[in-house]
Amino acid sequence: GAGVSQSPRYKVAKRGQxxxxxxxxxxxxxxxxxxxxxxxxxxxxxxxxxxxxxxxKSGLPSDRFFAERPEGSVSTLKIQRTQQEDSAVYLCASxxxxxxxxxFFGQGTRxxxx
Amino acid sequence: GDSVTQMxxxxxxxxxxxxxINCTYTATGYPSLFWYVQYPGEGLQLLLKATxxxxxxxxxxxxxTYRKETTSFHLEKGSVQVSDSAVxxxxxxxxxxxxxxxxxxxxxxxxxxx
Numbered sequence: 001g002a003g004v005s006q007s008p009r010y011k012v013a014k015r016g017q018x019x020x021x022x023x024x025x026x027x028x029x030x031x032x033x034x035x036x037x038x039x040x041x042x043x044x045x046x047x048x049x050x051x052x053x054x055x056x057k058s059g060l061p062s063d064r065f066f067a068e069r070p071e072g073s074v075s076t077l078k079i080q081r082t083q084q085e086d087s088a089v090y091l092c093a094s095x096x097x098x099x100x101x102x103x104f105f106g107q108g109t110r111x112x113x114x
Numbered sequence: 115g116d117s118v119t120q121m122x123x124x125x126x127x128x129x130x131x132x133x134x135i136n137c138t139y140t141a142t143g144y145p146s147l148f149w150y151v152q153y154p155g156e157g158l159q160l161l162l163k164a165t166x167x168x169x170x171x172x173x174x175x176x177x178x179t180y181r182k183e184t185t186s187f188h189l190e191k192g193s194v195q196v197s198d199s200a201v202x203x204x205x206x207x208x209x210x211x212x213x214x215x216x217x218x219x220x221x222x223x224x225x226x227x228x
Binding site: 003004031033035040041042043044045048050055056059091093102103104105106107108 | 118150155156157158159160163203205213215216217218219220221
């Protein structure tokens with residue numbers, strides 16, 4: 001596709017509900033990142049994939065957060081038993097190669113937990 | 115750990131005014147430095163970057179110089195336009211944990227009035 005696509009754009013979840021957020025990176029991009037952006041803050045790193053391998057998940061805030069990229073293209077970020085503090089914009093970014101020359105970001109998914 | 119501190123916003127200027135948004139960083143080694151911009155309703159976009167000391171990144175009339183002695187990467191533009199209204203994020207990256215994840219500042223909202 002032309003850019004990084006994320007879906008849904010908006011998600012409202014009841015506390016305790018599981019959610020799945022999808023990221024379609026630019027075709028052929030090797031590296032994929034997930035970031036979490038709280039209101040009024042900068043994005044914070046969650047996890048990184050190189051093709052299908054999850055090489056860094058040091059930013060995942062708890063074991064309720066899980067990400068996968070099984071075929072090295074589309075990625076899903078899953079949050080189990082959502083809590084109010086999970087409310088944020090979740091951003092996906094992809095990079096063509098292995099070095100961070102330019103990260104292309106999607107528009108994000110705004111998650112609101114009520 | 116690595117961190118980025120940028121000027122608190124919001125910043126409001128008149129068209130053709132001079133813009134400076136301050137950014138300082140803390141990191142070990144030699145990070146790459148970036149400015150990303152987020153226009154209303156759009157995803158983050160790379161504005162400019164510098165990968166080593168004394169490099170100057172420039173794009174669309176914006177400039178920033180990598181100053182290792184002051185650990186700074188201030189964004190400047192000589193004459194802003196209404197279309198520059200956006201949120202600006204300073205960021206750094208360096209290889210760690212198998213990824214070159216970005217560490218962002220909190221963002222500075224710029225509004226340019228005609």
